[in-house]
Amino acid sequence: MTEDESIGLSQEPVNILFDPASISKKDIWEIDLIRILDILKKILEKSGEKDLRVAGMAALSSSLIYRMKVESIFALQKAAMEKKPLTQRTDLDIDLIDIPYRHESTYPVSLDELLTLLENLIGSIANPRSRRGNQMRFEPVEAPNFDEYFTSLENIIGKYEDLIVKK
Known part of the structure; x- marks a missing residue:
């Protein structure tokens, strides 16, 4: 007989599913629900009884534990998002x-615009004479x-x- 087979519904760690007050006393991240539910499943299979009240209570309390875990994640995320x-x-x-600080505004560019720009660059590199008359004039920027x-x-x-x- 292994350790899990000798455990009953009223013993640790399975009893946490039937005593919601004990959930708040423990760190929810230390509760291994998968292992506890596997133990409960083995206990129910071994007893041969089909008691839906036990399964329902276990489902309710395990969903509450998961909800508490999710809420703690969101609380940590909210605390991290707050800018101090x-x-x-x-x-x-x-x-x-x-x-x-120098801010340059950007805007979304489509693939067609990028391809057109690339074609123009290739054309201006291939024909340097046509580029002379069309040179861009830049105004000096004050340092x-x-x-x-x-x-x-x-x-x-x-x-x-x-x-x-x-x-």
């Missing part, structure tokens, strides 16, 4: 670095002033150096 604002440490008097970022970065690094030296 970036807070500056209060024990340090150091400013955050402003990094220049950002990096000096203000370098000085602030040097100041911030200096503050960190002071913190390290003081400790």
